[in-house]
Amino acid sequence: MTDDNKTEDTKSDEQGFSLKRSLPLIILAGLIGAAFYFDLHTYLSLQTVAENREALTGFVESNIVVAIAAFIAIYVVVVALSLPGGALMTITSGFLFGPLLGGLVAVVGATIGATIIFLIAKTSFGEPLAARAGPWLEKLRDGFQKDALSYLLFLRLVPAFPFWLVNLAPAVLGVGLTTYAIGTFLGIIPGTFAFAFVGAGLDSIIEAQQASFDACVAEKGADGGCTFALDPGSLLTPEILIAFAALGVVALIPVVIRRIRDRKSAA
Structure with a gap:
C-alpha cells in the first residue's frame, strides 16, 4: 500500500464514514429489506400460532432445551431485523x-437482538456522527451519559417509544455497551413478563378467536372476509400503561436528585 493510499485510509477513518465501518449496517439493511420483501413478518401472527399449536407444544414438551435455544434465536432475528411482532413473540x-x-426467554432474546442493533449502529454511524456533530449534540451526549442507566430504564419502561428507536438513540448518544445491555435487560422485564403472563393463557384466547372465526365463516363463507387475528398491542390496558409510566418516573428519580445536588453544590 502506498503512502497516498494510507493517507486516504487515515482520513477516511478520521472522518468515521468508511465502507468497512458501514458494512455491517449495509448487510443488516439488506436483510431487513429481504425480510419485508418476502413478507416474513406475516408469519408472526396469532393465526400461525393457533394453526401450529399442537405441533409447537409437542415439540417443547419433548425438546425443551432445543426449543428454548431455537425460540431465542428467532426472537433475536425478529428484534435485530426490526420486524413487527415482538409483542406476539413474547x-x-x-x-x-x-x-x-417464558418471560426470561423473551427478555434474553430481546436483549441480545437489541444489543446487536446497538453495536451495528454505534460502530457504523453513531460515533462518526458524534465526531462530526456540533456542540449541541456533544452537550446532549454528556448529559445523557451522566445518567445513562436511568434514562435507558425510562425509555424502556414507558411504552411510548418504539423499540427500534430506543435501540438506535443510545448508539448516537455515546452509551457504553455494558450500560446499554443492563438498561435494556432490566428495562424490558416488566412489559415482557406482563405479556408472558398473558401468553400463559393464550389457549383460551385462541379458542375464543377460533370460535368467532368459525362462526363468521359459517355465516359468510370462506370468502366472506373473516379474519383470525389478535392485535397484541390491544392487550396493553390503560392500567398497565399507567403502571409502566409510573415505573418510568421512578427510574428518573436518581436524575432529579443528581440535578438538585449539582445546583446546591454550584450555589
Whole structure:
C-alpha cells in the first residue's frame, strides 16, 4: 500500500464514514429489506400460532432445551431485523414455556437482538456522527451519559417509544455497551413478563378467536372476509400503561436528585 493510499485510509477513518465501518449496517439493511420483501413478518401472527399449536407444544414438551435455544434465536432475528411482532413473540413465549420461564426467554432474546442493533449502529454511524456533530449534540451526549442507566430504564419502561428507536438513540448518544445491555435487560422485564403472563393463557384466547372465526365463516363463507387475528398491542390496558409510566418516573428519580445536588453544590 502506498503512502497516498494510507493517507486516504487515515482520513477516511478520521472522518468515521468508511465502507468497512458501514458494512455491517449495509448487510443488516439488506436483510431487513429481504425480510419485508418476502413478507416474513406475516408469519408472526396469532393465526400461525393457533394453526401450529399442537405441533409447537409437542415439540417443547419433548425438546425443551432445543426449543428454548431455537425460540431465542428467532426472537433475536425478529428484534435485530426490526420486524413487527415482538409483542406476539413474547406472548408466544409465555404460551410455550409458562409465564416465568417464558418471560426470561423473551427478555434474553430481546436483549441480545437489541444489543446487536446497538453495536451495528454505534460502530457504523453513531460515533462518526458524534465526531462530526456540533456542540449541541456533544452537550446532549454528556448529559445523557451522566445518567445513562436511568434514562435507558425510562425509555424502556414507558411504552411510548418504539423499540427500534430506543435501540438506535443510545448508539448516537455515546452509551457504553455494558450500560446499554443492563438498561435494556432490566428495562424490558416488566412489559415482557406482563405479556408472558398473558401468553400463559393464550389457549383460551385462541379458542375464543377460533370460535368467532368459525362462526363468521359459517355465516359468510370462506370468502366472506373473516379474519383470525389478535392485535397484541390491544392487550396493553390503560392500567398497565399507567403502571409502566409510573415505573418510568421512578427510574428518573436518581436524575432529579443528581440535578438538585449539582445546583446546591454550584450555589
